[in-house]
Amino acid sequence: MSALRSQIDAELSLVRRNGEQLLVTLGIPLLLLGFFGSVDILPTNTDDPIDFLVPGILALAVMSTSMVSLGIATGFERSYLVLKRLAATPLGTGRLIAAKTIAVACVEAVQMVLLVALGLALGWSPESANWLLALAAVVVGTFAFAGIGLALAGNLRGEVNLAASNGLYLILLLLGGLLFPLERLPAFLEAVGRATPTHALADILADSLMSAGHHTGTSWLVLGAWAIAMPAVAARTFRWN
């Protein structure tokens, strides 16, 4: 327990100290929600853009923390031989992954509180929200995005992983239908967008928090497939040093 707690402290300490990670995990989602929630310039097809934006930005926050932040930090830890050194302690792979998971969950909890608070301040009013279902989607989404982040981190050099993670973040942000409905995209891109974990998570969150009336079965299937496939790919291909 002492080893696990020690590693959780170390993980959270690194998150606090890495300003660029905090910018991605907290700054960008808050900025996007604050800006587009105040200025009605997005083609959201809703009376109030905040109702469309909050679920999407929550999905973006999950992607930021569990894919970009976790993946970049882990990639650099691999480059700096931090993982190799930790592998020579009694910590063990299981507790290392547990520590990283708990650290991600802590950051996501802070993100959710801040984003929901900002959303409410901007007039968001969730209707008969199913918070448990939303939480389940966040957990499944975290597995999916963490799998993607670790699959990149475990195979690419630190700097290449940094670029790849940020590039993928931008692509999934645009194709995931987080800032505008996917129907606005050309048919081909719309189809690609619907297959992304970002859109699947945003779709489930919109339905569970806003009773949007979506049929989310397909989204659950898409998100579940990513959540099973990507951690498996990461576990199979991850190189510790």
Add this chain to the structure above:
Amino acid sequence: MTAVEVANLSVHYGPLRAVDDVSFGAAFGEVTAVLGPNGAGKTSTIETCEGFRRPTSGAVRVLGLDPWAQRTTLHREVGVMLQDGGVYPSARVGETVAQYCRLYNRSVSPTELVDRVGLGSRVTSTWRRLSGGEKQRLSLALALAAKPRVAFLDEPTSGVDVNGRDDVRGIIRDLASDGCAVILATHELDEAERVADRVVLFNRGKIVADSTLANLRSARTTVRFRSSTTLDTAALARHIGLDVSANDDEFMVSFTATDSSMASDLVSRISVWLGSNALPLHDLNVGGERLEDIFRMLTKGQGS
């Protein structure tokens, strides 16, 4: 029980035989220096002992455990110092040492450990702000946090200043006198000569020497002297019947010591030859071979 037992170990990377059927042991309370040119197989061997690599064939036991299959158990009592890296650049000295003390949970005081490696004044510094020598000291502290029974130390004095080297040597000796088996990988032969009890010398994936330092040095005798750079080494070699090596104005003759009178006879023949050729003789020295000379002789043809 021997602390480290390596039996017929081979490690292959595709067609490359990095380690080819080697066997050696390391005892508690001794410093075993693992030496060899780059690519000789020492890193692959040590990483196999540390549990980072799976042997292609052969067996490795550290504290009686299989390092690959029983890693987590083994790592409770083994200290590892990597040659470089191992710490996140933004991590601070004090908190990193405290983290590792808690990971090993062996009742080691982080404050005392930081002081012991001479980083007491750098507790709040981040890894990226440390000098090369300070980074080595921090890496050593992380290995000591395990209160190890076996310590694998990779280049512990690399980049460390002269005073710091004395401190590191003191720590290594203390570890061994506390009963720890220290396995020291280094390119610095002078360092190995100062602290090692035993030397295991690798070349091209094989062990070419495995002995106590004293035995290794006494196996051959060396006569060293200075003279004029115009000395004809081939002519002298013909006269004494042994190879003569030259480095500027320093000359060396090395031979297997089978008879104690052989050295004095050789010195006499060399001085007579030099006198008859009107060449000076300075700084004459007869003794056991230096580790550096042994290393050169046994690893000839492979750069270090």
